[in-house]
Amino acid sequence: xxxxPKPTKTIDWRGLAARIWPAxxxxxxxxxxxxLLLLASGRNPIEAYTALLQGAFGSPAxxxxxxxxxTPFLILAISVSVSFRCGFWNIGAEGQLILGAIASFxxxxxxxxxxxxxxxxxxxxxxxxxxxxxxxxxxxLKARFNANEVITTSMLNFIAVYLLAxxxxxxxxxxxxxxxxxxxxxxxxxxxxxxxxxxxxxxxxLVALVLVVVALLFWRSTLGFRTEIVGAxxxxxxxxxxxxxxxxxxxxxxxxxxAGIAGWGEIFGIHYRLIDAIAVGMGSLAVVVALLGDLHPLxxxxxxxxxxxxxxxxxAMERGAGVPFALVDVIQGSIILLVLARAYIFRGRxx
Amino acid sequence: xxxxxxxxxxxIGVLAASLRLATPILLAALGEMFVERAGILNLxxxxxxxxxxxxxxxxxxxxxxxxxxxxxxxxxxxLFGLLMGFMSITVxxxxxxAGLGITILGGGLxxxxxxxxxxxxxxxxxxDIFPTLPIPLLSRIPWIGPILFEHNVLVxxxxxxxxxxxxxxxxxxxxxxxxAVGESPDAADTRGIxxxxxxxxxxxxxxxxxxxxxxxxxxxxxxxxxxQMTAGRGFIAVAVVVFSKWDPARALLGAWVFGLASAVxxxxxxxxxxxxxxxxxxxxYIITVIVLVGVSRRAEFPGAFAVPYYRGGxx
Numbered sequence: 001x002x003x004x005p006k007p008t009k010t011i012d013w014r015g016l017a018a019r020i021w022p023a024x025x026x027x028x029x030x031x032x033x034x035x036l037l038l039l040a041s042g043r044n045p046i047e048a049y050t051a052l053l054q055g056a057f058g059s060p061a062x063x064x065x066x067x068x069x070x071t072p073f074l075i076l077a078i079s080v081s082v083s084f085r086c087g088f089w090n091i092g093a094e095g096q097l098i099l100g101a102i103a104s105f106x107x108x109x110x111x112x113x114x115x116x117x118x119x120x121x122x123x124x125x126x127x128x129x130x131x132x133x134x135x136x137x138x139x140x141l142k143a144r145f146n147a148n149e150v151i152t153t154s155m156l157n158f159i160a161v162y163l164l165a166x167x168x169x170x171x172x173x174x175x176x177x178x179x180x181x182x183x184x185x186x187x188x189x190x191x192x193x194x195x196x197x198x199x200x201x202x203x204x205x206l207v208a209l210v211l212v213v214v215a216l217l218f219w220r221s222t223l224g225f226r227t228e229i230v231g232a233x234x235x236x237x238x239x240x241x242x243x244x245x246x247x248x249x250x251x252x253x254x255x256x257x258x259a260g261i262a263g264w265g266e267i268f269g270i271h272y273r274l275i276d277a278i279a280v281g282m283g284s285l286a287v288v289v290a291l292l293g294d295l296h297p298l299x300x301x302x303x304x305x306x307x308x309x310x311x312x313x314x315x316a317m318e319r320g321a322g323v324p325f326a327l328v329d330v331i332q333g334s335i336i337l338l339v340l341a342r343a344y345i346f347r348g349r350x351x
Numbered sequence: 352x353x354x355x356x357x358x359x360x361x362x363i364g365v366l367a368a369s370l371r372l373a374t375p376i377l378l379a380a381l382g383e384m385f386v387e388r389a390g391i392l393n394l395x396x397x398x399x400x401x402x403x404x405x406x407x408x409x410x411x412x413x414x415x416x417x418x419x420x421x422x423x424x425x426x427x428x429x430l431f432g433l434l435m436g437f438m439s440i441t442v443x444x445x446x447x448x449a450g451l452g453i454t455i456l457g458g459g460l461x462x463x464x465x466x467x468x469x470x471x472x473x474x475x476x477x478x479d480i481f482p483t484l485p486i487p488l489l490s491r492i493p494w495i496g497p498i499l500f501e502h503n504v505l506v507x508x509x510x511x512x513x514x515x516x517x518x519x520x521x522x523x524x525x526x527x528x529x530x531a532v533g534e535s536p537d538a539a540d541t542r543g544i545x546x547x548x549x550x551x552x553x554x555x556x557x558x559x560x561x562x563x564x565x566x567x568x569x570x571x572x573x574x575x576x577x578x579q580m581t582a583g584r585g586f587i588a589v590a591v592v593v594f595s596k597w598d599p600a601r602a603l604l605g606a607w608v609f610g611l612a613s614a615v616x617x618x619x620x621x622x623x624x625x626x627x628x629x630x631x632x633x634x635x636y637i638i639t640v641i642v643l644v645g646v647s648r649r650a651e652f653p654g655a656f657a658v659p660y661y662r663g664g665x666x
Contacts, residue, residue, distance in 0.1 A: 041467040089447045141640070147647040148593065150394055150447060154586045155636040166629035284455045291448065324466035326578075329459025333398070336452030337434075340444035 019299070022345075023292055026338035027306065030331045037330065038323065048323040055316020056309035062316075064199035068270065070308035072097070072262040074208045076286035077304055078215050079258035081295040083135075086251040087231040092138060092153030093259045094283030095160030096131040100260025101267050102167060103130025105274050108186040108267075109172075116189045123190070124264050131260020132253040134160065139252020143245035149252075157283060168276050181276040192269040204265030211258065215297040227251055259286075281329075285311070288332045291339050307332075357622070359494075365614045366498045371572065373603075373610025374509045375400070375564040375581075379588035380595065380602045381509075381516045382560025388520065388597055389553040390533035390655040391439050394450025397585025398457020399431040399558055400565035405461035407566025408576040409468065411478055420570050421505070421563060428562015431457060432554040440550050443659035454585065462578045477575045481505055505563075505571040512560075516599040529553055533653035536660040546660050561585065583636065590643045593650055605642070612638045 035045035056066050076093045083090035104127035111119050134156060141147040165181065174184040192202040218224045230237045230247045237244050266278055289307050293300030314328035379396050386393045393399075403424035410416075410423025431453060438449035469476055481503035490500040520526040531539040532549045540546050564584075569576055587609055595602035612635040620628050 037463065037467075043467075084448075091451060141644050145644045145648045146650070147640070147644045148589075150451075151586050151590045151593075151643055152640055154583060155590075155640050158583050158636045159633045162629045162633045166627050169629065170627055284451070284458075287448075287451055288455070324463050326459050326463035326466060329455060330463050331459075333452050333454075333456025333459050336448065336455060337438060340438060340449055340452065341442050344442040344444075 019294055022342035023294065023299075023303075023339065026292070026335050026342060029338050030334035033334050034327050034331050037327070043321075043323060048317055048321045048327070051317040051321040051323070052310070052313035054313075055320065056313035058316075060196075061199055062312065064196055064201045066305070066308045066312045067205055068200045068202075068308075069312050070304045071205045071208045071265055071269070072282060073285055073289050073307055074300060074304035075211055075262040075265065076259055076282060077289035077293060077300040078211050078297065079131075079255045079262070080286045080290040081215070081293070081297070081300060082218070082227065082258065083251055083255035084290060085231045085295055086227045086248065087234070088139070088142065088248055088251050088255070089150050090135060090138065090153050090252070090255050091150055091283060091287060092135060092156050092160075092256075093262075093286040094279045094281075095153070095157040096134045096256040096259035097263040097266070097279045097282060098160040098164050099134040099256075100127035100131035100263030101274060101278055102164065102263075103127055103260065104264040105172075105183065105186065105267050108190050112187050119190055120192075120268070123268065124261065127260040127264035128257040129260070131263065132257035135252045135256025135259070136249065139249040142252070143248045161279075164274065164278070165276050168274050172274060174273070183274040185272045186268065190268060191272050192265075194269075200270055202265075202269040204269035207261065207265060209301075211261070212297045212301055219297075223250070284329075284332065288336055292335055361618070363494060363497050365618050366611075367501065368617065369607060369610040369614040370498070370510075371502060371506055371610070372613040373606040374506050374571065375567045376584050376588050376591060376609055377509045377603060377606035378512070378564035378567060379561040379585060380591040380606055381512055381599055382557035382564075383588055383592045384516065384595065384597055384599060384602060385520070385529060385553040386557035387592055387656065388533045388653060389529050389550045390536065390653050390658065390660070391435075391550055391554065392446045392450065392589075392657040393432075393435050393439075393453075393554065393557055394447060394586070394589065395431060395435050395453025395457065396450075396557070396561045396588055397581055397583065398454035399428050399435075399561040400457075400568075400581045400585045400588075401461040401579070402431055402457045403428045403562030403565025404569050404580055405465055405565075405576055406562065408465075408478070408569045410566075411570055412476060417478075417481055417570050421566050424562040424566025424570075425559045426562070428558040428560070428565070429555050430558070431562070432556075432558020433551070435558070436551045436554040439554075439659065440547050443661070446657050446659075458579055461576075465576055465578075475575050475577070478570075480569075480574045481571050503571050505567050509567075510603070513599045513603045520599065525549075525552075530653075533655055536655050540660075540662060546662075550660075561588070564588070587635070587639050590639050594642050594646050596646070596650060597653070608642065609635055609638065 038045040038048055055062060057063055076097065079093055080090060104123035107123040107126045108119060138149045138152040138156060141152050142149045168181045168183055172183040174182055192204060194200060194202045226242055226247055229242060230244055234244050267274065271278065285307060289300055289303045293303035310328050310331065314325045317323050318325045379400055383393060383396055406427035407420040407424035411420025435449060435453055438444045439446045483501055484504055486500040490496040520529065528544050528549050531544060532546050536546045565581060568580055591602055591605035594605040616631045616634045619626065619631055
């Protein structure tokens with residue numbers, strides 16, 4: 001098991017540098033690997049990366065779009081980091097986001113003539129419950145039956161994707177939606193306010209930042225400490241009298257609940273409706289963002305921004321320079337492996 | 352719903368299809384069995400199968416020879432197995448996270464290389480798959496013949512590898528070393544068994560088998576490649592290994608259960624059963640979870656499962 005560092009209480013600049021430098025190196029090497037792949041296939045990597053950078057930062061609107069994408073990445077990474085620090089390897093953020101989206105959308109649909117001040121908090125709550133129920137299944141199966149959570153959460157992802165596809169093609173399909181796999185829009189009163197004209201940036205971004213603060217506080221709480229003890233060693237946790245199974249179930253509920261909020265943000269802040277592709281690729285992105293951020297709330301703010309830029313820029317790169325977006329997926333996978341290998345690389349240098 | 356369609360031909364068709372659908376999962380599971388027996392959990396199987404599928408496609412497409420495709424899939428799988436070996440044995444990284452990294456890398460790399468090779472096309476490039484090879488005489492046995500003996504060569508290969516895997520695991524020197532390394536690497540090391548070498552070899556076997564399993568999807572079943580075409584089969588293979596209690600014969604049973612679930616799902620759609628197709632598509636995944644839950648509690652994992660080996664105790 002990897003040693004998971006605790007958040008430092010006072011600012012230790014040297015320690016901070018020691019943690020950031022390997023992450024920066026991992027990103028740099030992954031980008032270099034991507035460039036080599038492009039070169040080998042006869043593409044111009046400089047052109048591709050220029051298109052990527054312009055796509056992510058080229059104008060205020062592009063930058064705002066990067067923050068839009070950063071919102072779910074950051075929320076999901078916080079969700080993943082809680083479970084990873086507990087040694088509960090939840091890779092089901094995608095499915096939990098979907099269930100959160102379905103649950104919160106249902107509230108907006110059922111209470112469509114109610115005032116927004118009631119419906120918005122209720123739908124947020126519903127998204128937490130929806131996500132928590134989905135991951136709770138994996139938590140209970142892990143605690144009671146020792147069922148490997150990587151497999152159960154991955155299977156639950158597929159089940160959630162098909163459930164959403166069923167809903168937007170069946171019972172909740174928009175009758176005026178030209179046969180697209182999507183529901184009708186939520187009431188205009190429920191649509192979260194946007195900050196800038198011409199940009200989709202909205203209040204959900206602030207919700208993500210609030211969650212960062214909550215996460216910082218969580219790791220200073222008793223429950224956070226308990227989570228980390230269980231993650232460090234189940235044997236030790238049992239010895240000091242912690243109920244490991246109960247902690248695992250609780251962590252499973254928390255991780256899914258937080259992921260559900262990302263679904264709420266996508267529905268009420270961005271799409272205003274259920275669409276079938278609401279969470280495509282977000283599960284693996286959440287894992288990469290969390291790991292690159294060292295599972296630390298502030299680290300994940302940086303890595304979520306970086307990956308949002310990669311994704312927004314990657315889409316622009318595909319349109320502008322004709323370089324497939326899958327390059328971003330390759331960079332993601334490389335970053336995970338490089339972040340894991342950093343201990344080895346740096347140990348090798350020291351000895 | 353048209354029940355008249357359920358004839359003996361139909362049932363035979365479903366059972367025959369179940370074996371074909373079980374094949375890629377069986378191949379990957381047999382390989383992963385060696386990996387886990389040696390004490391390593393490789394969750395990169397999904398990505399390894401994807402890179403195997405892509406390499407299988409490219410190898411067969413460019414040479415015009417299907418076996419070259421299988422070979423390419425196998426070699427790409429071995430490379431990914433070695434990568435997992437480097438992460439888990441040499442770097443001693445967390446195996447769950449390393450496996451996830453490899454799965455994401457395999458998914459991205461296979462899609463990227465396919466797009467770089469063929470660009471965006473309205474009609475995807477296709478190739479002819481391995482033809483059905485009825486076995487003389489045996490395929491004429493009523494019921495049994497068409498179910499068991501009218502498949503392509505890769506299905507037979509997968510089935511034949513089940514006793515081979517058993518033999519290697521239980522009756523050879525190498526198999527004994529694999530089990531020793533997985534149960535008690537310390538004891539194995541003191542007996543002069545090279546723990547790291549055995550583990551690397553097992554990951555190469557696991558990668559090769561997952562690579563062939565991935566290439567089967569292209570060369571033995573569909574004739575084309577698409578993004579994330581494995582659709583979770585790598586993770587299902589890992590569940591099958593747990594179900595099998597690390598025994599090849601039981602892995603065949605496990606893989607067949609999922610093949611049957613997929614075959615039933617497909618046939619219910621053709622019968623226009625009044626259940627939405629999206630709900631039917633969930634079936635194999637739901638069954639995976641149920642089966643995993645049923646066996647996990649009593650499963651006896653190898654002694655040193657998912658624990659990196661440090662010579663002379665943990666540093």
